[in-house]
Amino acid sequence: MKKTNFIKSALFQAAFVSSVFLITSCSNNQKPEDTKDIAEDHNNAKFDNNKNEKDAQFLVDAAEINREEISLGQLAQKSGTTTHVKELGKMMEDAHTQSLADLSALAKTKNISIPTSQTDDGQAAYKKLNEKSGNDFNKAYADMMVNGHKDAITLFETASTSGTDPDIRAWATATLPALRTHLDHSMICQKECSKM
Numbered sequence: 001m002k003k004t005n006f007i008k009s010a011l012f013q014a015a016f017v018s019s020v021f022l023i024t025s026c027s028n029n030q031k032p033e034d035t036k037d038i039a040e041d042h043n044n045a046k047f048d049n050n051k052n053e054k055d056a057q058f059l060v061d062a063a064e065i066n067r068e069e070i071s072l073g074q075l076a077q078k079s080g081t082t083t084h085v086k087e088l089g090k091m092m093e094d095a096h097t098q099s100l101a102d103l104s105a106l107a108k109t110k111n112i113s114i115p116t117s118q119t120d121d122g123q124a125a126y127k128k129l130n131e132k133s134g135n136d137f138n139k140a141y142a143d144m145m146v147n148g149h150k151d152a153i154t155l156f157e158t159a160s161t162s163g164t165d166p167d168i169r170a171w172a173t174a175t176l177p178a179l180r181t182h183l184d185h186s187m188i189c190q191k192e193c194s195k196m
Helices: 002-029 035-046 050-079 083-109 120-130 134-162 166-194
Strands: none
Touching: 035 050, 050 083, 050 120, 050 134, 050 166, 083 134, 083 166, 120 134, 134 166
């Protein structure tokens, strides 16, 4: 009887350890899905009209930009070594936090899914910048802000003229002046960083 209980106990423990090992090894190999991909899949399922999908894609891309600018701005405030970089980082964090709040409210009224956390591309940009220090960090951040805002302006200009939803078009149009101001400040910061 004792031997049977011992064997049952040993088998149960072996099965338990095997299950834990299997679950752990499976979960370690699975990377969480990018929230941008999730949002895009939800939108594709909701909208059968290509025009609506384009408006939805614009909001997804705009949300990704805002989230990236917020995280990079926070990093610039922490790791930047000049006043210009720290102030630019603070401006980006504040402005893009407000922009994301406005965008989230708009997306909700339109039943459009947007990324709920930093996307894979945003995480990669953060990691790349975080590997730098000193003036290399300052220059890289300023360059990222200049290039990123040039791209964002192009995206928003397109949405402001060719978007089909009037509310989304209006939001894109209203956001453009702030993006242009951000680009101007980024270019000033870039110029200051290149002097060092």
